[in-house]
Amino acid sequence: MVTSESQLKILDFLTSIDMDSIALESCRRYDAKTTNTSRHSHNTLELSYFLKGEQIISLNDKTIESRVYDLVGYQPGCEHQGVLTPQEVLTIKLDIKYRSLVQGCSFQLRDKSGIIRWLFEQIDYEHSNKRVGSDRMIRNYAENIILHIIRHYKTASNVSLQETFYELLHYITHNCSLDITLEQMASIMNVSKSYLHKVFRTYTGSTPLHYLNEARINYAKKLLTSTDASIQDVSYAAGFNDSRYFSRVFKQVTNQSPSTWKKNSQLII
Known part of the structure; x- marks a missing residue:
């Protein structure tokens, strides 16, 4: 192939x-x-x-x-x-x-x-x-x-690049809680890690890690809104091994801390 x-x-x-x-x-x-x-x-x-x-x-x-x-x-x-x-x-x-x-x-x-x-x-x-x-x-x-x-x-x-890339995005979105590595992403697309970065820059303007973190944060927001799980439990469920790192990434993506997001979402409900 x-x-x-x-x-x-x-x-x-x-x-x-x-x-x-x-x-x-x-x-x-x-x-x-x-x-x-x-x-x-x-x-x-x-x-x-x-x-x-x-x-x-x-x-x-x-x-x-x-x-x-x-x-x-x-x-x-x-x-x-x-x-x-x-x-x-x-x-x-x-x-x-x-x-x-x-x-x-x-x-x-x-x-x-x-x-x-x-x-x-x-x-x-x-x-x-x-x-x-x-x-x-x-x-x-x-x-x-x-x-x-x-x-x-x-x-x-x-054609093949777009197809395999969107397959990868679908995989990341639906498996973001798993320990997904750059090597696994590159393997799914059958490309090198350096070329993987090039593809992400072309189609998303960001990096593979940035896209993965955004997918995890979106999943975490759903958990914060729909469950009573603690911030630490949500961070682990969303694929983060460090709750402090999770909080930092969450704030970078949403401009709010996880606790503030959870509180505001409860007020809206």
């Missing part, structure tokens, strides 16, 4: 490519007899479009399964190995200049519309026929392929 964080790293690499620098190093069709099955890497951006058959590809930290209409890409220096040879693959290797490189970065997408296949075929045609302006046409087609990949990952990363 490609995580939101991985998707953004792929995007960082793709969007850092200098489109004017694109130059075709090679364009070739491979079959079961000509496919390189040894582990190898290139100093170019390698893009392979699967026309027939399937292939299992071994990378440093994972394996991926590719089939007809799949596009698989490897950034410069990404080691890979085809375990199962395909029947027909069209592969282009692009010399590029870029600013951002992720160690071992590879990517895969399904060409549902057939547009990417058409672009590959056009590059193959121009490369084979060497007509006037072929180099420029090839660069334009290659740029369009990269832009389609960028569109795919921007859409995928935004």
